[in-house]
Amino acid sequence: MRKIFATVAVILTVVVYAGMANADELFKATLTGDQEVPPVTTDTMGKAFFSLNTEKTEIEIQLHVNDGVRITQSHIHCAPAGVNGPIVVFLAGLHAAGLDIDGKWVSNATIKDTSIVNTACGATVSELAMSMRSGNTYANVHSFDHLSGVVRGQIEPAD
Numbered sequence: 001m002r003k004i005f006a007t008v009a010v011i012l013t014v015v016v017y018a019g020m021a022n023a024d025e026l027f028k029a030t031l032t033g034d035q036e037v038p039p040v041t042t043d044t045m046g047k048a049f050f051s052l053n054t055e056k057t058e059i060e061i062q063l064h065v066n067d068g069v070r071i072t073q074s075h076i077h078c079a080p081a082g083v084n085g086p087i088v089v090f091l092a093g094l095h096a097a098g099l100d101i102d103g104k105w106v107s108n109a110t111i112k113d114t115s116i117v118n119t120a121c122g123a124t125v126s127e128l129a130m131s132m133r134s135g136n137t138y139a140n141v142h143s144f145d146h147l148s149g150v151v152r153g154q155i156e157p158a159d
Contacts (some may be wrong), residue, residue, distance in 0.1 A: 007153035024054040027132050029139040029153035031065075036140075036152045037084050043067040044150050044152070048074075048139040049092075049158070050111075056126040059111040061091055063139070065151070070144040076111075077138050078131065081154050088118045088128065133157055 031046035033039060046065040053059070065071055073093025079085025089111055113124050121131035131137050132155045143150040 005157060016044070025052040025129065026050070026158040027052070027129075028157050028158040029151035029155045030101050031139060031141060033149035034061050035073075035081070035138075036146070036149045037082060040146050040150055042146070042150050044071075044141070044143070046139075046141055046151050046157070047152070048133065048153065050155065052125070053131050056129060057112065059125055059129070061109045063091060063141075065141055071150070072142050072144060074139065075143045076128075076155065077140050078118070078136060078145075079138065080136055081138070084148075085138075086118045088121050088137070089115050089144070090117065093142070 016098065027050035029048040029050075031048065033042035044065065044067050046063065048064075049062045051060040063074055065074075071093075074091040075087040076089040076091060077085045078088045091109065110127070111125060116123060116125075116128060121137055122128040128137070135154055135156060137155045138152050139155055140149045140152045142148070
């Protein structure tokens with residue numbers, strides 16, 4: 001199963017990066033249960049991609065969740081690895097205007113200044129991007145079985 005996921009992840013990465021070629025800056029996160037605090041044993045895995053526009057006013061997101069069971073929502077949180085932090089942006093599910101999550105895929109969603117619900121990592125997209133660059137943000141996916149998070153991954157610049 002992990003071999004299949006790795007192959008799919010590589011293919012998706014190539015497709016996502018090709019689709020985000022006009023971005024000024026790219027970020028990514030690999031989401032696993034062992035990054036949760038405390039760690040979660042799960043077959044659920046995910047990838048998140050973030051494309052910051054040239055003006056630093058919008059971030060396009062793509063979120064892929066594999067083997068997601070009863071996924072409810074996803075967010076960007078503000079905290080370094082190993083620490084739980086507050087939600088700063090709703091990516092999918094509850095409270096994300098116009099977005100829904102089916103346990104597999106969210107795409108073509110855009111973060112704007114008005115998307116920021118907590119200014120712990122910045123009040124603007126530009127400031128949020130600085131926190132993403134410094135490793136102070138993480139993507140988190142929640143499920144009914146793991147309300148505080150089933151998979152998590154630190155957001156980092158994509159090379």
